[in-house]
Each structure stands twice: as structure tokens, then as C-alpha cells.
Amino acid sequence: MRGVQIAELGATPELAEIDGDGSVAILAVGLNPLDLAVAAGRFYGGHPPFPYVPGCEAVGRIDGQRVHLFGDGRGTIKDGFLVERVTFPEQLVVPVPDGLDDAAAAVCGIAGIAGWGPVARRAPVRPDDRVLVLAATGTVGSIALQGARALGAARVVAAGRDETALERTLELGADATVALEGSDLAARMREACGGDGPTLVVDPLWGEPARAATEAAAPGARIVQLGQSAGPEATFASSIVRGKQLSILGYSVFGLPPQERREAYLGLAEQVAAGRISIDVETFSLDQVAAAWSAQASGAKAVVVL
Numbered sequence: 395m396r397g398v399q400i401a402e403l404g405a406t407p408e409l410a411e412i413d414g415d416g417s418v419a420i421l422a423v424g425l426n427p428l429d430l431a432v433a434a435g436r437f438y439g440g441h442p443p444f445p446y447v448p449g450c451e452a453v454g455r456i457d458g459q460r461v462h463l464f465g466d467g468r469g470t471i472k473d474g475f476l477v478e479r480v481t482f483p484e485q486l487v488v489p490v491p492d493g494l495d496d497a498a499a500a501v502c503g504i505a506g507i508a509g510w511g512p513v514a515r516r517a518p519v520r521p522d523d524r525v526l527v528l529a530a531t532g533t534v535g536s537i538a539l540q541g542a543r544a545l546g547a548a549r550v551v552a553a554g555r556d557e558t559a560l561e562r563t564l565e566l567g568a569d570a571t572v573a574l575e576g577s578d579l580a581a582r583m584r585e586a587c588g589g590d591g592p593t594l595v596v597d598p599l600w601g602e603p604a605r606a607a608t609e610a611a612a613p614g615a616r617i618v619q620l621g622q623s624a625g626p627e628a629t630f631a632s633s634i635v636r637g638k639q640l641s642i643l644g645y646s647v648f649g650l651p652p653q654e655r656r657e658a659y660l661g662l663a664e665q666v667a668a669g670r671i672s673i674d675v676e677t678f679s680l681d682q683v684a685a686a687w688s689a690q691a692s693g694a695k696a697v698v699v700l
Contacts, residue, residue, distance in 0.1 A: 395411070395412055395414070395415070395477060395478040395479055396409065396410075396411065396412070396477070396478050396680060397409075397410055397411075397412035397447055397476055397477030397478060398410065398447060398448065398449075398476035398477065398680065398683050398698075399412070399445040399446065399447055400433050400444065400445060400446055400447075400448055401444060401445045402444055402445075403433070403434070403435045403441070403444075404433070404434055404435070405433070406684050406687060407433070407448055407476070407683050407684065407687055408683075408684070409680065409681065409683065410445070412447060412477050412478075414477075414479070414480075415479055415481075416479040416480040416481035416482070417456060417479075417481060417482075418454040418455070418456050418461070418463065418479060418480050418481065418482050418487075419454055419455045419456075419478070419479055420452050420453075420454045420475055420476075420477060420478060420479065420480060420700050421452070421453045421454055421455055421460065421496045421699070421700060422452060422453045422496035422497050422499070422500045422677075422697050422698065422699045422700065423449040423451070423452045423474075423475045423476050423500065423697065423698045423700070424451050424452070424497075424500035424501045424503060424504070424505070424675075424695070424696075424697050425449070425686060425687065425690040425695075425696045425697065425698065426450060426451070426504050426505060426690070427690075428450050428469070428470070428504065429448050429449060429450055429469060429474070429690070430687070430690060430691055432448065432450075432469065432470055433448060437470065439470050439471065440470075440471065441470070441471075442469075442470070442471055442472050442473060442474075446472075446473055446474070447469075447473035447474050447475070447476050447477050448469055448474045448476055449468070449469050449474035449475035449476035449477075449698075450464065450468060450469035450470060450474055450475070450504065451463060451464040451469075451475065451500060451503040451504050452464075452475035452480075452500060453490060453496050453499045453500045454475075454480070454482075456487065459489060460489070460490040460496070460499065461487040461488060461489055461490060462487070462488040462489075462490055462499060462500070462502070462503055462659060463475060463480075463482050463486070463487060464486070464488075464503050464504065464655070465483075465486045465652065465655075466482060466483055466486055468480075468482070476680075476683065476698060478700060485652070486652060488655075488656045488659050488660065489660075490663065491660065491663050491664060491667055492667070493666075493667030493668075494663060494666055494667050496697075496699060497675050497677050497697040497699060498666055498673055498675070499663065500697050501533065501673050501675055501695055501697060502659055502662050502663045502666060502673075503659060504647055505533045505534050505537070505695065506537055506659070506662045506663075506666075506673070507647045507650070507655060507658045507659060507662065508534045508537075508598070508620055508621075508645075508647050509533070509534040509535065509536065509537025509538040509541060509596075509662075510537055510538070510541050510658060510661065510662040510665070510671075511645055511647070511650075511658050512538055512596045512618035512620060512645050513525065513538055513541045513542045513545060513547075513594070513596065513618075514541060514545060514658070514661055514662075515654075515657075515658060515661075516618050516643055516645045517594055517616040517618050517641075517643055518545070519541075519542050519545040519546060519547045519594065520547075520593075520594075521546050521547075521548065522548050522593070523542070523547045523548060523549075523593045523594045524547070524548055524549040524550075524551070524587040524588060524589060524591070524592050524593050524594070524612070525539075525542040525547045525549070525550045525551065525592060525593070525594045525595075525596065526551045526553060526572075526583060526586075526587055526592035526594070526595045526596070526607060526610070527539045527542065527550065527551070527552055527553065527568075527595075527596045528553045528554075528574075528595065528596065528597045528598060528599045528603050528604070528607065529553070529554060529598045529599050529603075529621075529623060530552030530553055530554050530560070530563050530568065530571075531552070531554035531555070531556050531559035531560060531562070531563065532554075532598070532693070533673065533674070533695045534598050534620070534621070535552070535554070535596070535598060536563065536566060536673070536674070537662070537671060537673065538596040539552055539563060539566060539567060539568055540566050540567055540665075540670070540671040540672070541662070541665065541671060542594070542596075543566075543567035543568075544665055544670040544671060547594075549569050549570075549587060549588055550567060550568050550569055551568060551569060551570050551571070551572060551583070551586045551587050551592065552564075552568040552570075552571045552572070553571070553572040553573075553574055553583065553603065554571070554573070554574060555573070555574050555575060557573060560573065566672070570586040570587075571586070572586045574603055579602075579603070579606040579610075580606040580607075580609035580610040581610070583606060583607060583610035584609075584610040587610065587612075589612060590612045590613070591610045591611050591612040591615070592607070592610060592611055592612060592615060593611075593612050593614070593615050593616070594615065594616050594617075594618070595607045595611060595615060595616070595617040595618070596618050596620070597617055597618065597619050597620065597621070598620050598621035598623055599621065599622070599623050599624035599625075600619065600621065600622040600623075600624055600625055600626065600627070600628045601622070601623075601624030601625030601626075601627070601628055602624060602625070602628070603624050604617070604619070604624070604628040604630070605628050605629060605630045608630045608631075608634050608635065608638075608640060609630070609634060611638060611640060612638070613638045613639060614638065614639055614640075614641075615638065615640055615641070616640075616641045616643060617640060617641065617642045617643065618643050618644075618645050619642060619643065619644050619645065620644075620645045620646065673695065674695060675694075675695045675696070675697050676689050676694045676695065676696050676697070677696075677697050677698075677699050678696060678697070678698050678699070679698070679699060680698060680699075680700050682698075683698055686698050
């Protein structure tokens with residue numbers, strides 16, 4: 395059967411004939427930074443034996459039912475989903491609700507839960523919340539921003555580096571934007587959020603933006619930390635954390651129990667199907683997998699449709 399393989403560390407994925415079969419027909423595979431990290435040798439968990447099939451999440455069909463597939467080591471320690479058919483543990487599949495196309499259903503998984511979980515589950519949005527979303531121009535941040543708006547936040551502020559992409563966040567429901575470049579970042583964050591600063595911060599960045607966010611934050615604010623795109627370390631004053639009684643809450647899709655991951659997926663899928671959250675994706679055929687890989691590496695959200 396047709397599929398994709400990575401032959402060696404750092405190689406571009408290529409079409410290949412793959413031995414095997416399975417009960418799940420793959421419909422779409424959402425690419426993620428995780429896939430690129432595994433292929434490049436940057437993933438702390440290593441990689442499957444070469445050559446291997448990449449792809450850590452997918453939408454497939456079992457007995458006429460569309461399902462989301464993630465886990466069981468697929469794409470990290472064993473062959474992933476970029477192949478026409480797979481075998482997958484039934485207890486890990488999540489049904490895909492009606493109203494979603496295959497590409498949207500695929501990206502409601504890893505990136506989707508990473509964006510939705512902080513505002514819906516880890517630090518649920520309150521009606522009086524002023525939410526600051528760092529890296530709001532990326533897929534995860536965009537979902538967090540729209541999720542905060544859909545859940546009734548009083549004010550939502552998008553922070554990012556790309557000014558053109560920041561304009562897009564206003565169309566998606568942001569009340570204001572903050573450019574992460576430039577001086578007086580904490581002051582600009584506080585001003586954009588109004589009042590005495592954000593009461594909830596969604597942070598996929600860490601590093602300097604996280605430090606600025608603690609300075610901008612209102613007393614009692616919650617900061618949900620889910621990534622380190624701006625650096626693995628952040629330095630901020632103990633007096634700020636203590637004086638404001640801030641809560642810094644870690645969040646990782648990979649640390650969620652299967653049932654909680656399932657509930658988060660279905661919660662986001664319901665929002666997407668209802669049109670309250672939209673996800674920008676670029677779709678590619680299996681023959682275009684190299685282009686899809688490149689697009690994902692360049693910051694797009696790429697989905698390979700089989």
C-alpha cells in the first residue's frame with residue numbers, strides 16, 4: 395500500500411510502498427512540530443527505527459465511522475499514520491462529530507487541544523477575565539484566542555511578532571493586539587488588556603514574553619504555560635509572583651489521560667463544527683508530502699489528505 399517514509403535522520407519524507415494492512419482507512423494526517431522534531435532527532439523521546447512512517451495524528455474510518463487517532467507511540471516510537479491503512483487500539487479512538495471536514499477534524503487533535511485546553515479546562519475562562527494570548531498568530535494561539543472569546547471572556551488580547559498575522563486575530567475576535575517586538579512590552583500588554591492587566595495568560599512561548607506577562611498581570615492572575623518557542627528558561631522576580639499571588643499552571647497534551655484528551659477533543663470539535671472557532675489549514679495530497687512538510691516547517695498548519 396502507498397505511504398510515506400523517512401529514510402534517515404533529517405531526511406525529507408518520500409513516497410514508498412509499505413508492507414502491511416489494517417482495519418483503519420486513513421483519511422487525513424495533520425502534521426505538527428512534533429513530527430519535524432522526531433525526524434530531525436530533536437524529540438526527547440527519540441524516533442522509530444529507520445526507515446519509518448511519520449505522522450502522530452490522523453483521521454480515519456472504521457466500519458463507516460470517522461475517528462481521530464492519536465497515541466500508542468505512533469509517529470514517535472513506532473510507525474505513524476502517513477500510510478493508507480493502519481491497525482490501532484480501539485480504546486484510543488475518538489469519534490469525529492458531524493459537521494467537520496477531514497482536515498479540520500485532524501487538527502482538532504494535538505494543536506487543537508493545546509489551544510483549547512488552557513482556556514476550557516486548565517484555567518477555565520471566567521466572565522470577567524481579560525485574556526492575553528501569547529503567540530496568538532500561530533495555530534495553537536489562534537484556537538486559544540477564539541476559545542476564550544467563545545467561552546465569554548470580557549476582553550481578549552492577541553500578542554505576536556507578525557504584524558500582518560496580528561491583523562487576522564482582530565477578525566477572529568481579538569479586542570486588541572500587542573507586538574512582541576519593541577520596548578516597554580509589559581506596559582503595552584497591561585494597557586491593551588485594560589484594568590490592571592490580564593487575569594489569564596496563555597503562554598506557548600516562555601522566555602522574555604513570559605517575564606513581561608508576569609509584570610503586566612493583574613493580582614491573582616493565572617498563567618497557563620504550554621511551550622517554549624521563545625526559550626527554555628524565563629527569569630522573573632519572586633516578589634511579583636508572591637506579591638500578585640500568581641498561579642503558573644503547566645499544561646501538556648501528552649500529559650493528559652486518554653479520557654481527558656478525548657473530552658477536550660470533543661469539546662473543541664463541537665466549537666469548530668458550530669462555526670465559533672475556525673482553524674486555518676493548508677491541505678496537500680499524499681504525492682505532495684514534501685511540500686506539506688516544508689509548509690509545516692515554515693509555520694503553516696499542513697494536512698495531508700489521502
